[in-house]
Amino acid sequence: MKVLIPSALQSYTGQAWVEAQGDTVGAVLDDLDRQYAGIRFRMIDEQDRMRANMRFFVGGAATFDLAQPLRPTDTLHIVQALSGG
């Protein structure tokens, strides 16, 4: 599926849109980390919690659950939420 990478993480991917595979949000992030080593830990901490200000959207709806199922036709948007004015 297509994944939108925020600008702060494009140093890993080299581009805004990348392809990754997985049937859950967590599995897609694992696949991203296989392709771009280190990228997952910048978004997800060692307790498998989404880091503050990192937001994930599937089909335009926010998700806070790494176990959320995904379909191959879904698009995952990863966004840095604003943390200030």
Next chain:
Amino acid sequence: MASNKNKPAHRVVVLVATRKGAWLFHGDAQRKSWRADGPHFLGHIVSHVVLDPRDGRTLLAAAKTGHLGPTVFRSTNFGRSWKEAARPPAFAKAAEGQVGRAVDHTFWLTPAHASQPGVWYAGTSPQGLFRSADGGVSWEPFSPINEDPQYREWMGTVQDGTPDGPKLHSIIVDPRDPAHLLFAMSGGGVHESVDGGRSFKPLVKGMEVVGGFDPSTITFHDPHCVRLCPSRPDRLYQQNHCGIYRLDQPSDEWVRIGKKMPKRVGDIGFPMVVHPRDADTAWVFPMDGTSVWPRTSPQGKPAAYVTRNAGKTWQRQDTGLPPDQAWWTVKRQAMSADAHDPLGLYFGTTSGELWGSRNEGARWACIARHLPEIYAVEVAELQ
């Protein structure tokens, strides 16, 4: 005191970590003019940049951003290129049903003993101790303290910490013995191991705490910076939330040497610097720790203070510094010394100025200004 005058001059590079990136300032042979190399990691919050003295070319940088999680960058060519650690410092995954801790940022980096090439230690916020055995590529929790119930109690909570989180800092390796280790916690005292980190015990006797609290409670001890004297490793100096101290082992009792500081300046501050060849000489950079803790230069008049007699007396060193209306201060890891003779001193300010002295603090000159807030200043010496 041994002289360094006949040794070949090493070029000094000042490693500056800031709230918005890192810079390397390359000095000329006289340490008079400086070439800025940077920014590296522009926009990253860089807490510490340290050279591996065992190979003279590997740099580690502890970094994060406002949004992204923490990492460690590594360069094996003195900053020409960087590669991220494969496994940055991270706490162990908590058992099901328990709330585990997550590293917010790596705060402190220390190369291990000269006999242990590639081994590094790291201190984090929240307070944790980590070790790498492969030059900073992968990191693992080190020693039992990260999960030890007693240590977790002493570490307190985030509310006990400094404004941007409690920090494990001042990781010290005895140059005589790789198994003799020390570290300090911004909330939680000074701790010592004589078995290579398999166990630690508090080293707080003689240290004062905020009035009304019990000094026997380890968590009330707030060391700001601890340094070991390379020329006399039994001697430690400490800048603490409650004064300046010296410890001469095998004694286990700190002596408050800051009481000899001028009363109107006080003995509160963050950094502590020791002379590499003279254990009686050390520097502090006092700040205003009164009332609401402004954390500025006392009266807006910044100065270093030096002792040449292990804390019996202190002399003010402010020549070249702004005479007044300078409301900055120097953070705990933002002051350092080279090993030249005469020794050079360097500090970075919360207002983004880098200052240096080529004559042991007798006169100061501004090396750079308009940098972001400076978090750390380390000195690298290159052949």
